[in-house]
Every structure is written in C-alpha cells, then in structure tokens.
Amino acid sequence: SQQGEEDPQALSIQEGENATMNCSYKTSINNLQWYRQNSGRGLVHLILIRSNEREKHSGRLRVTLDTSKKSSSLLITASRAADTASYFCATDGGGTGANSKLTFGKGITLSVRP
C-alpha cells in the first residue's frame, strides 16, 4: 500500500511564485525524501530529511517534517518554468536486508506558467 500521500494532486502557478506541496504518511519512518520526475524520464533525488530533523534547505528548496503529524512539506521558492515536473515524496522505514526499500506516494504535478 502507498505510504506517502501527496497533496494537492496538481498545482499550477505563475513563474516567480512559491509552490508548496504536502505529503502525509502513516507509519514511523527513519527519513523522508522528495524526488522530481520530468515527463518521460527517471526520478531525480532532491532532498532527504531525517526523522530527528524538522527543516532542511537546499538552494530554492525547503523541506519540513512534522513526525507528530506524520507530514512533510516541500516548498519551492521563486519558481521557474523549468520546475515544471512531477514531485514525489518517499518514506524510508530504515530497514535492512529484506526490509530495505522506499515507499513512494502518487506524486504531484506542478506546472509553472512563464
């Protein structure tokens, strides 16, 4: 079953605006990750936040994690047309061996209008 559930499913904004995407999950995690996918391409890892962290920045990206609410948000500031893509959150339960895997949400489609 899907662990991460992103919200909204689709988001359309004007270039220069900020984009906020949310992810909720159900079970305890070791870390949460965000990925980006351009149409017809593989996923690219954006950022990882550990369960003991509350906020993390990387360039124009800001990720927050609230383990009490089992939720995370990804903020892209000053969006650009090139940010148009699908964004996925993925939860890592921290298992080893046979439990070594991520669980991905269904993704958010972000469209940035020039």
Add this chain to the structure above:
Amino acid sequence: SQTIHQWPATLVQPVGSPLSLECTVEGTSNPNLYWYRQAAGRGLQLLFYSVGIGQISSEVPQNLSASRPQDRQFILSSKKLLLSDSGFYLCAWSVPYAGGGREQYFGPGTRLTVT
C-alpha cells in the same frame, strides 16, 4: 562516479511474447537494486528489489520475474506478456543501509507497450 543504464528505451511487444529488460550500474559495489513500474499518470509501484546476487524480493504477485546474475546487473523478465504489463519501467540503485538514509538513483526508464 556512478551511472545506471537501462535498455531498451522503448519497446513494443505483442501479447504473449517474452520480455527481458536489463539494468546495469557502474561505479559502485554491492548496491541495492530495484525495479518499479509506473502506469500513465500514476505513482511508482515497487515490483522487485535485491540486496545481493541471487537475492530477490517480490512485492506483488504478477506476471513478471527478476534476476540478479551479477552484482551490478538486474534483469526483469516475463515469459508471456499481458496487456496490463504496459507501463514505464524504472530501475534504481541505492547504497546498502548504513544508518544514514538511502537515496535512490534512477535509470532513464523503459517505455513498454504491449499490443
């Protein structure tokens, strides 16, 4: 640096035909390897993962199988394709868990259309 290759990029196969998709990783040893399927406009469904040669874990019962004959080679196969096997197949690798979190690195994907 590490790279991951998948081939072919696109494939059109008739129902009932066999399938073999290959994924290879360069520049790392003993990676964890993963096969995902993505239906049009949908999220990723984990199909198989492997933590070592010959070690395959299956996530969902299906018409597909996976093998890992070498450390950095992961193969997805089917003896007889179904229409429902159509989709975008992604291979990914990660370092073995070391307590520090594991990003996954994805290949470019294979677009499979079963006709």
